[in-house]
Amino acid sequence: MNNQYLFIIDTDGKRITSLVVGVHGDTMDDLKAKAAKEYPGKTVLEGTEEEQQKFMQPDAIYKDGKFATYVPTAGETAAAERAAIDNEYQANTAQLVNDLQIAQLRGDTDAQQSIMQEFSDMQTAYADAIKE
Numbered sequence: 001m002n003n004q005y006l007f008i009i010d011t012d013g014k015r016i017t018s019l020v021v022g023v024h025g026d027t028m029d030d031l032k033a034k035a036a037k038e039y040p041g042k043t044v045l046e047g048t049e050e051e052q053q054k055f056m057q058p059d060a061i062y063k064d065g066k067f068a069t070y071v072p073t074a075g076e077t078a079a080a081e082r083a084a085i086d087n088e089y090q091a092n093t094a095q096l097v098n099d100l101q102i103a104q105l106r107g108d109t110d111a112q113q114s115i116m117q118e119f120s121d122m123q124t125a126y127a128d129a130i131k132e
Contacts (some may be wrong), residue, residue, distance in 0.1 A: 005048065006019040006047075008042050010042060012063075012070065013068070015061075051067075085129050085130060092122055096122070099111075
C-alpha cells in the first residue's frame with residue numbers, strides 16, 4: 001500500500017504527528033486544513049511510506065530539506081542527566097523508607113541506624129551529584 005502522509009514538524013524538525021489520506025481526511029487538502037487548524041504555525045511536509053519510516057528512526061529530524069539525526073542541546077542533555085539522578089534518588093529513598101519501616105516493626109535498632117546512615121550518605125551523594 002502506498003499511503004500519502006502529511007507530516008507535522010516542530011521548529012527543531014522533529015515529527016509531531018503524521019496524518020494519512022483516507023484515515024484523517026479524504027484528500028491531501030483535507031489533511032492540510034486539519035493541520036492548519038490543529039497545529040497552527042507548524043511546518044507540514046507531504047510524503048510517502050518511505051518518509052514515514054525515516055521519521056520512525058530514533059532522533060530523526062527533517063531540517064533544511066533533508067533528514068538528519070537530532071543532536072540534543074547542552075541544556076537538554078543536562079536536564080536529562082538531572083532527571084535520571086532525581087529518579088534514582090527518589091527510587092532509593094522509597095526503598096530506604098520501606099526498609100526503615102520494616103526495621104522499626106521488628107524493633108531492630110541496629111538496622112534502623114544503618115538505614116538512617118545510608119540515607120544520610122545518599123543525601124550527601126545526591127547533593128554532590130546535582131552540583132556537577
